[in-house]
Amino acid sequence: MAIVSLQTVSKDYLTDGQPVHALDSVSLDVNRGEFVALVGRSGCGKSTLLNLAGAMDFPTAGRVMIDGVDTSTLNDAGLTALRREKVGFIFQSFQLLHTLTVFENVELPLLLAGKPNARAAARERLASVELDGLGDRYPHQLSGGQMQRVGIARALIQSPALLLADEPTGNLDTVTGAIILELLKRLTREQNTATLLATHSAEAAALADAVVRLRDGKIEEILRR
Amino acid sequence: MRSKLAGLAATLLFLNPLAAQYQTAVPGYRFEFPRDFFDHPGFQTEWWYFTGNLKSTNGRHYGFELTFFRQAVSRGSAEAATWDVKDIYLAHLALSDLDGQKFYHTERSNRAGPGIAGVSASSARIWNGNWQIQWEGADQELQAIDKQFQLHLTLHPEKPPIIHGENDVSQKSEGAGHASYYISLTRLAAMGKLEVNGETLGVSGLAWMDHEFFTHQLGADQIGWDWLSLQLEDKTELMLFRIRRKDGSADPFSAGTFVDARGKSTHLRADDFTLEPLAENWTSPSTHATYPIAWKIVISKWEIELEAHTALATQELAGKTKIALSYWEGAIHLEGHRGKTPLGGVGYLEMTGYDRPVNLAP
Amino acid sequence: MGRLFLFYRLMLRPLLLEPVRALLTILAVTLGVAVVLAIELAGTAAAGSFRASMETLAGDNDLEIMASGGVPEAVVGTLTALPYSIRISPRIEDSAVIAVTQQTLPLLGLDLVAESSSWNRSESPSLGSAESFLPAEDAMHFLESPDSIWVGASLGKKPGDQVRLLINDQLREFTVRGVYPDSNGNESAIVMDLAAAQRALHRFGRVDRILLKVPEVPSIEEWRERLRAALPAGVEIRAQGSGTDENRRMLAAFRWNLRLLSYIALIVGAFLIYNTISVSVVRRRPETGIVRALGASRGAVLTAFIGEAAFFGLAGAAFGLPVGRVMASGAVKLMAATVESLYVSSRPGSIELNAWSVTLALVIGPGVAIVSAYSLAREASLVSPVEAMARGRREYMTRIHKSRDLWFALALGIAAVVAARVPPMGGKPVFGYFAAILLVVASALAIPAFADAILSRSSRWLGKILGVEALLASQSLSASLRRTSVLVGALSTAIAMMASVGIMVGSFRETVLLWMNDRLPADLYLRPAGAPAPDRHPTVSLELADKISKLPGVAGVDRLRAYEISYDGLPATLASVDLSALRSDHRSNFFSGRPTEQVLSQIRGADAVLVSEPFTYKHHVRAGGTITLRLGATRASFRIVDVYYDYGSERGTILMDRQTMLRYLPDPAPSNLAIYVTPHATSETVQEEITEASAGYRVLVASNRDLRTEAIRIFDRTFAITYALEAVAVIVAVMGVAGALLALVIDRRRELGLLRFLGASAGQVRKQILVEAGLLGLLANFAGLALGFALSLVLIYVINKQSFGWSIRFHWPVAVLLGAISVVYLATVLAGLYPAQVAVRLNPLEAVHEE
Incomplete structure (x- = not known):
């Protein structure tokens, strides 16, 4: 069964009174262990699709099923719980809290979820992103690549079934970007997560199990390998 | 027979049921001087008038009037306190600048209080604040102090006091006690100084004192009076009053007194003299009362014919409120003759009841 | 114009996007300004525009004659005989309580006979238009009857109305004979003729004040000297209305402290403006950088941020004005209560929003805002364009020098201790206050x-x-x-x-x-009914005091008599008391710490006094010194034996033996009685006995505990x-x-x-x-x-x-x-x-x- 399943999903926004069709009848399934790249120009609907897939937003039409649960049936608490258990987010600009140490940043989702042994889990995740020993540093003491590794470690801390990454290499140089992509791909395998990656980069697309091309809110094509 | 206090007195007479406890002026009173110059608390109303014509060393002519009134209010319990109002002491002060055509007048009222006003035989003094008459032997020291002028005079009597009326009673209307005891010093040589508007002038002239005390006076149909004091060049004096009745006629109780050069007085009955206004009137702009300010006086049995005129028409003491009495009182000068001999003199004229009737009935 | 537009676009328009926050800031300034304004206005109404209530119907006089315990009335006679054209208005001044409303009003005894001579000229020295005051036809009759009173129009009485008045400990019926207009400056008062007032108050031999109107030349000062020569030594002649000035002086410290207290809210408001501007400075760093790069000068940046602060200040001041006016109505009641219980009986004047108060609000609002924002605005203007545009790693690149500031704080703290x-x-x-400010800054x-x-x-x-x-x-x-x-x-x-x-x-x-x-060592206390005030001393009938002292359960009675006096340009209380041995103080109540009996023995019968603690601070006197008092007609010196603690009134008190006071001021009626109960009786039963004995007198008997509670x-x-x-x-x-x-x-x-x-x-x-x-x-x-x-x-x-x-x-x-x-x-x-x-x-x- 697909971890995330978008079924003829549409999303409209009102911008200055004008409806904008961000997504138009999009259907997409992503399974565990799949590393899917979402490509297209800026504004084609990549981020909207990620937000819907991450239960951060509701579709205007159609259904979003996360691990078999229809998001539109859940209230805020239910969505929060669903996100905590199933979804990890990775951001272009890392979105680390500068006032917290690396450890604290990584364990934050666990703490928010009220789970025990956060520090041990954080240590383990940091090891998996090859950042052993940097846990007590503050984000500003890290390089960009290291910061994104922290971001990835944080996204994986709850062993989510679904990993959503929005341009994770957008703020990194090419070499570091490639390393991060490799890391993501490896972790997708190891953790058996479904990873949905919005990206501009051709390298990313080349690494993906499937490439979904979006154009003006519609899926233009899906290339599977 | 003159009074500003008339309105006040009338009110009190009307309101005060105790008026009966006061003495009235009836024949048989034994006068004694100087004691009788001072107060008679047994009578309800008492007044002292000082009027006179003065001439300053620089030749200007003035008239003055200083009057003291005492009106009994209560003769209550023996346990008196300082501020109790047993009598009201009222006083009027006026100065007529005859050459300057200016008339100043002011008034004050007080209770005796802690020595504010009073009459005292023992200290030979009549006073209301710093207006006072102090006897020094037979002479009187007059002091009157006002914002605009001050008067300091020594008054020396040239004749003994005279007592007006028949049987020493000056009858004013029908009925026993409707009368007053009426004393005058008719020829007072006045000498002293006058300060007016910052200028100090030596003055001298002739003054007249009236002192009258009584409990009842006018009748109900008597609406006012005209009164004159005349000091003539032949060293004689005349006092005349005419009481006016509602119908315009002169009351038969009008009377007068003639004092000869040696000081002997003769009572004049209403039919002994005529006192008629001449056709010279002045209408007051404030009270709209019209006063006859020139008079003809005839005493045919002594062939006296005089005309009284004033140098200052505006000598009206106008009260501003509804109740206050307005009256005209001022300096006059006289011209005429006795027999063939020309005769002049000076005097004072008082006219009441011209704005509305005076109510001085018991 | 262009700059203003730019200011609007860059500084003010963004505020509109966060209306709640902008409003909160403005509201904070509003409240700060409003409080300052309210206290200022209320202070003026309750204390500043304060006219001693006895100035009612005081007319346009120049001088006044006063003496502690009253001016001997012979002085009036002396003055009237002086060869000067002076208007002399003796007055008996006290207070009366309207029985129905419990309203306490000045009771004025005026010489209505003397005033009447001016009636027909409509220029009565005190009463203004005569006809509105006295229906002249009946005037003299009314003067004669001792129940005649005249009242202010605002009491709503009309001629012929009966009014029951509590005067000292007596309740009596009076008849309104006329009313006078009491709108402009004249408080409502009960007016009587001197004779009636004298009897109603049993005030014989003395008047409370003599008002004088002197001619224009020579000067008032010259007149004062001339007249002083004619007066006995104990009598004081001074400018009319000095009582008002004295009261104002007495209230000055109170107002001043309250005013400063009111500024605290403004200081708190200043912190908030600082915060608002600091947020604004940080948030607009990029914009600041851009406009600097586009050619704006440092001055322009400085002006823009100061302008923003000034905007908050001005807006706050504008709202603060009406709010302050409303708050003043509440404040004036509270202040009047304080003035009434601590200083002097008065009713507050009206609250007037005048040019000065408007200016005050408009200056302090923006002023505080600009001062608090200045350093921030300067900091913003000093940032280089490049630095500003490079978005900071953190939003709050705060330049805080914690330890340096801590040293400053320490230094200021030390300075505060010195100050x-x-x-x-x-x-x-x-x-x-400087020390307090230093402490606030240090903190x-x-x-x-x-x-x-x-x-x-x-x-x-x-x-x-x-x-x-x-x-x-x-x-x-x-x-x-x-x-x-x-x-x-x-x-x-x-x-x-x-x-x-x-x-x-x-x-x-x-x-x-x-x-x-x-x-308060006694068991029971008795005073005349009617609201107490520090400057009013109604008396208890002497007969009642004697009667009470003979009651079976009463061991002793201390009679206290107090007078309102003027000492060295300030109001004070002069009191005397029986120094009975019944006082059993637990602790010394004196600066010297000596036992009470030892101190009292030194003033018994002697020309010696005790003074209260506030008195020593106001007049810089101390135990061992002497003070000279004008008592009636005499001037006498008294040795200060000791200073006692007194928290009952902020005005100073001079206390002497009753026998000593009676030598100078012979009126024996006491103001209060302190009653000691015999060991065999209870204060409850004695209180009942006293209540019974005082039938016909209006007095209040309070137990020791009641008094404390009160x-x-x-x-x-x-x-x-x-x-x-x-x-x-x-x-x-x-x-x-x-x-x-x-x-x-x-x-x-x-x-x-x-x-x-x-x-x-x-x-x-x-x-x-x-x-x-x-x-x-x-x-x-x-x-x-x-x-x-x-x-x-x-x-x-x-x-x-x-x-x-x-x-x-x-x-x-x-x-x-x-x-x-x-x-x-x-x-x-x-x-x-x-x-x-x-x-x-x-x-x-x-x-x-x-x-």
Whole structure:
């Protein structure tokens, strides 16, 4: 069964009174262990699709099923719980809290979820992103690549079934970007997560199990390998 | 027979049921001087008038009037306190600048209080604040102090006091006690100084004192009076009053007194003299009362014919409120003759009841 | 024009996007300005425009003659005989209570006979238009009857109405004979003729005041000298209305202190403006950089930020004007109550919003705003364009020099200690207030270090106890240390003020309670019915006092007599008392610490006095010195044997033996009786006996306990205004917390949004904001209590001592403080509710993706 399943999903926004069709009848399934790249120009609907897939937003039409649960049936608490258990987010600009140490940043989702042994889990995740020993540093003491590794470690801390990454290499140089992509791909395998990656980069697309091309809110094509 | 206090007195007479406890002026009173110059608390109303014509060393002519009134209010319990109002002491002060055509007048009222006003035989003094008459032997020291002028005079009597009326009673209307005891010093040589508007002038002239005390006076149909004091060049004096009745006629109780050069007085009955206004009137702009300010006086049995005129028409003491009495009182000068001999003199004229009737009935 | 437009576009328009926060800032300034204005207006109405009530119907006189205990009436006769054209108006002055309404009014005995001579000229010296006052036809008749009174038109009486008046301890019926207009400056009063007043008050031989109108030349001063020569030694001649001036002088310190207290709310407001502008400066760094790069000068940037502050100040002032006017109505009641119970009986004048008060508001609003924003604006203008455009790593690149500021704080603290030791200037504790300000500034400078120390040490620990939200909250506060410090500064200043005044009042209250144990030794106290006031001394009939002393259960009666006098240009109370041996003081009530009996034996029958503590401070006298008093017609010198503690009245009191006073002022009627009960009787039964014995007299008998309760009730009422001022300052501070948290939420919306991505629930976001509010409140409470303690020492030992001269023992009013602090704390947390709600409603998608 697909971890995330978008079924003829549409999303409209009102911008200055004008409806904008961000997504138009999009259907997409992503399974565990799949590393899917979402490509297209800026504004084609990549981020909207990620937000819907991450239960951060509701579709205007159609259904979003996360691990078999229809998001539109859940209230805020239910969505929060669903996100905590199933979804990890990775951001272009890392979105680390500068006032917290690396450890604290990584364990934050666990703490928010009220789970025990956060520090041990954080240590383990940091090891998996090859950042052993940097846990007590503050984000500003890290390089960009290291910061994104922290971001990835944080996204994986709850062993989510679904990993959503929005341009994770957008703020990194090419070499570091490639390393991060490799890391993501490896972790997708190891953790058996479904990873949905919005990206501009051709390298990313080349690494993906499937490439979904979006154009003006519609899926233009899906290339599977 | 003159009074500003008339309105006040009338009110009190009307309101005060105790008026009966006061003495009235009836024949048989034994006068004694100087004691009788001072107060008679047994009578309800008492007044002292000082009027006179003065001439300053620089030749200007003035008239003055200083009057003291005492009106009994209560003769209550023996346990008196300082501020109790047993009598009201009222006083009027006026100065007529005859050459300057200016008339100043002011008034004050007080209770005796802690020595504010009073009459005292023992200290030979009549006073209301710093207006006072102090006897020094037979002479009187007059002091009157006002914002605009001050008067300091020594008054020396040239004749003994005279007592007006028949049987020493000056009858004013029908009925026993409707009368007053009426004393005058008719020829007072006045000498002293006058300060007016910052200028100090030596003055001298002739003054007249009236002192009258009584409990009842006018009748109900008597609406006012005209009164004159005349000091003539032949060293004689005349006092005349005419009481006016509602119908315009002169009351038969009008009377007068003639004092000869040696000081002997003769009572004049209403039919002994005529006192008629001449056709010279002045209408007051404030009270709209019209006063006859020139008079003809005839005493045919002594062939006296005089005309009284004033140098200052505006000598009206106008009260501003509804109740206050307005009256005209001022300096006059006289011209005429006795027999063939020309005769002049000076005097004072008082006219009441011209704005509305005076109510001085018991 | 163009610049203004630019100013609008860059500075003001952004404010419109956050209307709630802008409004909160404006509201804070509004309240600050309003409080200052309210106190100013109310002060003027209750104390400043204060005309001694006895000036009613005083007319246009130049001079007045007074003497302690009354002017011998012979003086009136002497004056009237002087060869000067002077208008002389003797007056008997006291008070009467209208039985039905319990309203206390001045009772004036005027010489209506003398006034009447002016009636027909409509120029009565006191009564103005005569006809409105006396229907002249009946005037003399009315003067004659001792029940005649004339009253002010505002009482709503008409001629012929009967009015029952309580005069001293007698209730009598009076008849209204006429009314006079009492609108402009003339208070409503009961007017009688001198004769009636003299009898009603049993005041024989003396009048209270003689008013004089002298001619224009020579000068009034020259007239004063001339007339002085004619007067007996004990009588004082002075400018008319000096009583009003004296009262104003007496009230000056009270007004001054209240005025300064009112500025606290404004200072708290200043902190908030500082915070608002600081947010603005930080947020607009990029814009600042861009406009600088586009050619704006440093001056333009400086002007823009100062302009923004001035905008808040002006807007606050504009709203503050009407709000202040409304608050003044409430304040004037409270102030009038204080004036009435501590100083002098008066009714407040009308509240007038005049040019001065409008100017005051318009100056202090923007003024405080500009001063508090200046350093920030300067900082913003000094940033180089490049530095500004490069977006900072953190939003709050705060330039805080914690340790340097801490040293400054220490230096200022030392300076405050020095300033507190400087004597008063012109009777005002200028340096005391300076010390207080230094302490406030020192505390503001120490707060960053303090907050940082606490937060950095406690955040992990907090996180463990209260959860990750607390950790985040604490981290967020310590990350934006400047903002945190400013908020803690504002709130702690308000709390400090509240705590310090609370400690002072609490200490004072405790001191008074202790003092009353000694001062009120008798079992029962009796006074004439009618509201008491420090400057009114109605008397009890002597017969009643004698009757009571013979009652079976009564062991002894002390008769106290008090007079309102003027001493050395200030009102004072002159009192005498039987120095009976029945007083059994537990402790010495004297500066010397000697036993009571020893002190009293020295003044018994002698020309010697005791003076109260406030008297010594007002007149710089001490035990061992002498004072000269004008008593009736004589001038006499008295040795000051000792100084006694007195918390009953702020006006000074001179106390002498009853026998001594009677030698100078023979009126034997006492003002109060202190009654001692025999050991065999109970005070309840004796109280009943007294009540029975005093039938026909209007007196109040109070037990010792009643009197204490009443005294404390008056005490509490007196300080109501200070509580009100504190409350406003706290409200301003709490509003500031709300506004600042709102800014914090908006500035951190990205972070808050992220938390939602990371699995935070709405509740967790709310909790974080509330914990921040709670932490701010906690920090402010700690800092505020510490500062408040220091300030209370300054208040008690410097400011109070120098302004009022009271010795107050320090006392912690624990319950009151705890209660107040809890309320403030709760309010602070509640202030976080709205910002928390805003945080919850933020759209995390927009927040995170906004770049």
